[in-house]
Amino acid sequence: MDVTHARPGPTPAIPTARTPRWTDESLLTIQGLRIDYGRGAEAKTAVDGVDLTIRRGEIVALVGESGSGKSTLAKSIIGLLPAAAHRGAGSISLGNLTLTNAREKDLEKIRGVRISLVPQDPGASLDPVKTIGSQLAEVFRLHSSGPRRSRESIRSEVIRLLDLVGIDEPEKRLKQYPHQLSGGLKQRVLIAIAFSLRPELLIADEPTSALDVTVQAKILEVFERLATEFGTAVIFVTHDLAVATDHAVRIVVMRRGRILEDRLVADILAAPEHEYTVRLLEEAAPHSSPTATRAVGTTAPDGPLAVEVRGLVRDFTRAGEQHRAVDGVSFSIARGTTFALVGESGSGKSTTARMILRLLDPGAGKVLIHGQDVTSASRREKRELWKHLQLVYQNPDSALDPRLPIRDIIGEPLRNHRIGSRATRARRVAELLDQVNIPSHLADERPPALSGGQRQRVAIARALALGARTLVLDEALSALDVLTQAQILDLLAHLQRDLGLTYLFISHDLHVVERISSTVGVMHRGKLVETGPTNEVFGNPTSDYTQLLLNSNPGHRLRAHASTRSGVAALATT
Incomplete structure (x- = not known):
């Protein structure tokens, strides 16, 4: 076992x-x-x-x-x-x-x-x-x-x-x-x-x-x-x-x-x-928050697809036993929208993301990014793919080199791909700092001098350096407090609107998922047990497992209190 x-x-x-x-x-x-x-x-x-x-x-x-x-x-x-x-x-x-x-x-x-x-x-x-x-x-x-x-x-x-x-x-x-x-x-x-x-x-x-x-x-x-x-x-x-x-x-x-x-x-x-x-x-x-801003794009769900996966399968062998981590997963993400994958640890959501990023080979199935089949991409083709498809890690502390100044961290992908001159790279870094709302005077600081939210903004800026159109955010907000989470969510919403970005958002925090995603998929033991518009899946789940997740979601007293206050407010206006 x-x-x-x-x-x-x-x-x-x-x-x-x-x-x-x-x-x-x-x-x-x-x-x-x-x-x-x-x-x-x-x-x-x-x-x-x-x-x-x-x-x-x-x-x-x-x-x-x-x-x-x-x-x-x-x-x-x-x-x-x-x-x-x-x-x-x-x-x-x-x-x-x-x-x-x-x-x-x-x-x-x-x-x-x-x-x-x-x-x-x-x-x-x-x-x-x-x-x-x-x-x-x-x-x-x-x-x-x-x-x-x-x-x-x-x-x-x-x-x-x-x-x-x-x-x-x-x-x-x-x-x-x-x-x-x-x-x-x-x-x-x-x-x-x-x-x-x-x-x-x-x-x-x-x-x-x-x-x-x-x-x-x-x-x-x-x-x-x-x-x-x-x-x-x-x-x-x-x-x-x-x-x-x-x-x-x-x-x-x-x-x-x-x-x-x-x-x-x-x-x-x-x-x-x-x-x-x-x-x-x-x-x-979030239900009671007047500032809640869901990062939902304007592209219709049946519009051009940024990501499409068909029948993804992945097996792992441990101690002589074979375990199926991902079992026939299929879904698609329309350009400019946010699709969230939720589920318990070990449900297969991160393994699915790694196959989409082509960091892991599928055992079966296909991966299409912006209409291009990348399932069997060569090393050179993957390098080209990663200009348009980037990962934002869970913990910016481990993702950012503490020895480098912020400007070098953000500019690193540009240097690695030999894009532009030193002057044009410097201008691009300045533009990225502005896009993620990091003051220019912090460009020479190193990661330990920044707050957790600022470090995550740096990670997002680096992911966008090469002009990525799709971001995979793997538990990218789980280490942040609620106020910092709200700031990063607002940033992601603005970037999505301004740049037309597509997000694959992986999280165990259902509050955040409800706030950021237009569609959601629920994974359990390697299978996609339910998928659809977020408000429909969370409002009327068809899977017993989805209902279990919703029942376990913290904040029962907060939601009850918010519901009571909303009821009182409604009565006061009638």
Whole structure:
């Protein structure tokens, strides 16, 4: 069985106490905290005079855009700030223990025992050369207390933990390596490791941002059950307000290092006090957003085709077993429109995109780009194809060379294809910077000096450098906060209108898909199970799997609240 593409099993029923095992007792107290990066005149304040209290068993969401200070605040609690950061003022206490001036060796005794961290990227956090069982067992060996436990006792506890976080066949998983697990299963392993010693406080830093909606829902249910059953307090760091409103008790809204609001979810939904919170709510619930702009082109769906795929098939062989990743997929994209592919991890959507880009050979089927059959394109023909068909990657941090200035990154395709003189290339780079709304003075900066949204704009500019007419955007917005997502969506809409671009948009974020796409295809286990106009597929799905995706889509409370407000507004005008 290829577990990489297997859907996680159902979360096991974990008994919940009739009444929570926590009270109003304060667990974490932060007073007047200031965290600076650098010193002297060059110092930048990331956390500015924060006061925060977390009670036992409480799930609190730290929400804000990139650079708001939420991750810095979370890491300061567990003492994992980078060397450049230092506390300028304030204090942090866990119960009656002061963490502010704790020595590193004292913090090591606390981490994992009283405070645990669930990091964002499970792929980078798990050791690829150790089995899942050995990595979980290591926690008990590193933090041994009391009588020495037998190997069999530790094994039983590891199996119990894997079962607790909803991992199917836990005995089988013990001998598997991280690469054999899906993203959702790896994230559950990290939660099991973090919870293994029953910490009082669990810090989850963007733990579901890279997961599809069905897996995300199951992961967040685990956090809720741990908090309810064991009284574990959870600080959930996220840029996704839709997720926060569904699962948190309180929401703490941060911006520029300061807390703007710290209130119960129901209170924030009913009457947000700060204009910034209102903007977050509007962008998190597209139906209620007055600024929502769908990037739908003017070309009719039955007009000239930019992309056409017919019966695409692709098999992979792993451990001697053959797995069909893409199974007879056919669809077309009219020029100047946006077609979205959605589905869970392992559904085959990215493999389909790689075949369209001719980065991967189909086992069967055809690929036509702007009417030209490129299925058997030679290396030279592919090089010509890539002038018109380009990919925008998920993570601009890994896609952009941190050593090069922005002007060289954008101009690199022009140099590689030996297009124009140095002067004409410089003019083209300046034109591209203007098209993606990047100030010209940033041309000499390097990627680390730019925000996440600016880096993604650079990636889009580079993709357009050779005059591409079709862009494949593979999870290109998943690492961005909702306000930055909105800005990039508006940019894509304007570029589509101005340049007549066609987009193949791959995403697990149904909110974004609904906003950007004119048509959508839903993939499941390699097959295209449903396709059609986005409003029809999402409004009246014919596939049970599409309905499952829609039911798992976060933001239920936001949508319900927006619907209520719309109903009240309609009554007021009658």
